[in-house]
Amino acid sequence: MKLTDIIKGTEYELSLFSEEQISELERRVTERMSKKGVDYYLTCLVRKKEIKLTPEEVVRQLYLLVLTQDLGYPVSRMELEYEVTFGREKKRADIVVFDKQQTTSPYIIVELKKPKLKDGKEQLKSYCNATGAPIGVWSNGRQISYYHRKDPNYFEDLSMLPRADQKLSDIISERWKISDLIKKDKLVNERKSLKDLILEMEDEVLAGAGVDVFEEVFKLIFTKLYDEMESGRKPDRNLEFRNYGDTETELKEKLQTLFDQAKEKWQGVFTEDAKILLTPSHLSVCVASLQDVKLFNSNLDVVDEAFEYLINKSSKGEKGQYFTPRYVIDMCVKMLNPKADEKMIDTAAGSCGFPVHTIFHVWQKILEAKGLKRSHLFTLEEKPAECSDYVQNNVFAIDFDEKAVRVARTLNLIAGDGQTNVMHLNTLDYERWDETVKDENWSDTYSEGWKKLKKMRAEKNSNRDFTFDIVMANPPFAGDVKESRILAKYDLSRSVSLEKLKNVPSGATITQGEPTFPEALANSGETVYQMADGTFRKTKLKQASNMSRDVLFVERNIDFLKSGGRMAIVLPQGRFNNSSDKVLREYIADRCRILAVIGLHGNVFKPHTGTKTSVLFVQKWDDVLCPKVEDYNIFFATMQEPSKDNSGNKIYQNTIDEEGNNVPLLDTHGHLIVKHDLFNHDGLTKDGIAEAFAEFAKKEGLSFFADAPLMK
Incomplete structure (x- = not known):
């Protein structure tokens, strides 16, 4: 008998528990026949009697093993179905661990009945407030949360539960280094996303804090990235973005100092006089939520989803501009195969996904050439000079949304360790650029990038044509341009x-x-x-x-390319088959060789839009790199795996463990891998569309794959 059979079809899972704990529980299970079939029973450790196993009870019995075996709490300090009184109403808490000295006072309350975090946390808060318990735990067997009840209004996240031989203050005051953060990363251990945590913070404090939520959370993420980088380069340094038992006022002073240091290191994102505006008590809750999260990761999914949520709908959604999923970006980068001596630009940058993943791709090549191996490319460690030089001199990005530009600059500043060429410009209205750059405030932030961008112009005094090797973009679909100028x-x-x-x-x-x-x-x-x-x-x-923005972006992007340069652009599917778009297709074919068209699944951009999209890959005609011919082969492919469900939630890759159980497939950082067929994920999944295109490109002798051997 498998415990997975009992929880099948419910919102409960067992992924938080060890194979040994699951096996131990399975050995204790007995079967009984009933009118409805087989029922499963076991003797409860605490109640010392046989109880019927429901999905909730399976998770409870496994968590009793965690409390007794991993944390050392004796069953004599526990009670199940503990009665909690609310005036005339009585409810029952799933597990209560009593205080060591005051043996009738609840110390830890565990809530398992509500399989959704929001419901579970509300129930847990009510139990803790009614009993005075300082610690609460919620779990559904897949996710877990630990909370410290500071007062009835604020529940701060805890990194972990104290063991039976520890005090709560031991956990709070324990000094952390970067190695501790890697080992105890909440996103891995509690199976949460940064977006989940921000939603919790909104429920807890941010919604009523009277501040711009985007600005304040952005400040905290910006500060935390700086803290992680400093400790990554000095492994013995204690992380400072943590509450080690400071008073709320002391914590705010410490965080403001850290934020000031981050602003000094990475200039041009916040003004010099910017301050953290959250009150000390609100800030304390937010720091507790974020302090156990490792933001530096092998890709930017961690911060990307959070920023996409934070950047308000009025500035992004209404213009039809949504952040491109990282797995789509990676496919584009693999197919265009950028080199260290090539220059690239994203003309509708959003959070800078295309530039940053281009950086990853080129860094990998630089590191391989030096015989260096890195477990993840967005590394905290110092990089070879060629890596920073590449970011600072060869990678550019433009976006018309100021908030998106600041997010993008942050990610690029970190990659380039202090310099970036991400600029706040209207890509389509290039006639006004010379006016924009004269603005003193604009120039203070973007002048260094602008100097480098000017050198890429095809003609000295014109902002129309440029000489980039690579352009990648996901332009806004919605809305027309109506200005005749x-x-x-x-x-x-x-x-x-x-x-x-x-x-x-x-x-x-x-x-x-x-x-x-x-x-x-x-x-x-x-x-x-x-x-x-x-x-x-x-x-x-x-x-x-009037004219659709995305159509104008196609022409604008081709103008950014030098002869022989190549482009990937995400477009609505209709552009490829509507009779009214024949003009667009003729225009593209006249100026470029069409390399590939990749149809993306309709769920890729959900929940924001269900617009069916495809990615167009082209190379601009050139006598040497791409000689013009009338007839040539084009690579077509369609994404079969949806990658998201109809609600826009990501679908993750599973694998079979040694016991034959279906379990999530994790990358080298313990993060879930999205299920798609666009490319092979670090050798953990099957080859996909990108690998098939690479083989096609080599056989066709395309210039940017010409030096690579044919794949087997």
Whole structure:
């Protein structure tokens, strides 16, 4: 008999418990036949009698093993179904551990009945407030939370439970180094996301704190990243983003000093006089929630999901701009295969996913060339000079949303260790850039990046054409550009009509058939087209009064590329098959070789939008790197694994353990791996679309894979 059979189909899991604990419980289970089939029973450690096993009871009995075996609490200090009185109402707490001295006073209360954290925490708080218990625990067997009841209004996160031979103050005052944080990372051990923790903080204190939630949480994440980096480079240094039993006022003073140091190190994200505005008591709760989280990880999923939630809907969602999932970004980077001597830009940067994962890819190559192995690339340790040089000189990003730019700058500043080329500019309105850069406040923050970007211009005094090797972007889909001043700069804002001629002008060149859009654009009037019905027509261009943003981004991005440069861009699926978008397709094919079209699953951008999208990969025609040909092969693929369910929750990869149980597949940092078929995740999953494209690219002799051997 397997315990997994009992919890099957419920919200309870067993992943928090060891195989030994699960096996021990399974050995104690007996079976009984009932009218409905087989029921399972065991003798309870505390109640000393046989009880029927329900999903909740399975988790409770396993947690009793944790309390007795791992933490050393004797069963004599425990009671199950402990009666808690609320006026006339009585409820029962799942597990109560009593105080060592005051043997009738609850010390730890464990809540397992409510399998959802929000419900469980509310129940737990009511039990702790009614009994005065200082410690509360909630679990459903997959996630777990530990809380310290400071007063009826505030429940702060605890790193762990004290053992039977420890006091609560021992846990709170214990000094942590970076190695402790890696070992005890809450995201791994409690199976939570940073977004989950922020939602908890909102429920607990932030919603009523009278502050800008984005700004205050951003300050804390910014400060914590700095603290982790400092300790990562000095392993003996104690982490400072922790409450070691400080008073609330002392803690706020300590955090403000740390924030000031972070601002000094990574300038241009916060103003020099920026302060943490949370009250000392609110800050204490937030620090307790975040202090056990390791933000530096192998990818940026940890902070990305949180920032996407925090950046308010008015500045991102209404413009149809959502952060691209990291697994889609990684596929694009693997397929474009950037090199250390190439320059890249993201023209709709969001949180800078494309640039940062391009950095990871190139760093890996630099480290491999030096014979160095790193377990994760967003490393806390000092990097070779080539790594920092690459970030500071070759990687650029632009976004029109100021909050997104600040998030992006933070992530790039850390990667580049103090310098970044992420700028607050309107990509489409390049005519106004020279005006923008004259603004003193703008210049104070972005002048260094602007100097480097200017060197990438194809013509000295024009901001239209650039010479980048790689452009990657997920431009906003929603909303049209309506300013005639901006539209006039774009070929794709024009439409072509064919005007019937009574007489062919003398000296005109006659061409058979209807012109393509690029031919019509290039026609200055000398060419007349003879239709299939024998009539003659001349082309007439008309300026549109509005145009979709993503269409203009396609043209703008191609202008950013040098000849032979390559691009990946996420577009609505309709652009590839709507008859009305034929003009766009003709324009792209005229200027570039279409390398690949990858259809993404409809759930990829949920819960924000169900728009079906595809990623277009192109290479700009060039006599050497990409000679123009009429006929060539194109790589097509469609994502089969949804990666998210219909509600937008990620689906994770599972594997089979030695006991034959279905368990989550974890990466080298203990994090869950999203289930997709876009690429092989560090050798842990099957080859996917990116690996198939790499083989295609080598066979086709594409310039950016030409030096790589054919895959077996």
